[in-house]
Amino acid sequence: MALIQGIPGEFEPQPWGEAILRSHRLLLLRIARRPADDEVRLPGLVTMPLHVVEDRTGKALTWRRDGADLVVRLPDSGDPPVVRVALQGKLRIVPPDTVTANADGVWDVTPLGTTAHLVARRTAAVAIRFVGMVAPDSRHQIRLAGRRCGVTGQQLTRTTIGPFPMPADRVVPLAVPTGVRRVLVAPVGTVLASIHPGRDEITVVVTNFGRTPVRGEVELPLPPDWSASEQFWTFDGLEPGRSVGWVTRVAGPDGDHELRVRLEAGRRSASSPYVIHL
CATH class of the missing domain: 2.60.40 (Immunoglobulin-like)
Known part of the structure; x- marks a missing residue:
């Protein structure tokens, strides 16, 4: 994938300190805790730096891009410096909560905020x-x-x-x-199977993101040593934009387990995996 285009925004506090936007094209990295390897990583910086220098002395610092991250090597000794990063354009970032679509072009998002x-x-x-x-x-x-x-x-x-x-x-x-506690986004035409956990059971949901009614078969494959009250369902006449769901009780070993529904509903069938906690 090419470098993702970011959006205007601000950086969250970092393990080494904070990044402060002084102007549209100037960042200051205030180093409060020097990393053991003397390298500071600023994640999600999309805008290309013009130059990176120590603020007090004007000394050029070694830096590199690692994907969408900026990595700066600090001077080997002395007090933690302030790093001045001049940017080639206006600041654009990739927020830390950014979710990339999976191979089917589907997003399954548990929002952390608004x-x-x-x-x-x-x-x-x-x-x-x-x-x-x-x-x-x-x-x-x-x-x-x-x-x-x-x-x-x-x-x-x-x-x-x-x-x-x-x-x-x-x-x-x-x-x-x-x-809203969960968001599902899919290309128009997709029929999507998703898993929604409850207190003592899970609900298997099929949603028609298409423009015509669909029919199909649903299976919930289980890992070894698991059991479920039901694992197979069929549906017919699922209208565009609508969902149908089935509740089943599952039991298995304690821990985190990934489940994925097997859906047969045409060539645009897709399934969103879900990690449940037992």
């Missing part, structure tokens, strides 16, 4: 399925990739929303309504 950041591997028209609890009569504006869509709370959690034109290799923010 905004999620997505990157597509290829250009595609996508739709969004929000999972959570919101007031049915509430109103929401969904914005993604320069397009917006107004929906009620009932529409928000009952059907897919879109389409939205997702560009390739560019970080795109998505506002997440309060009450």
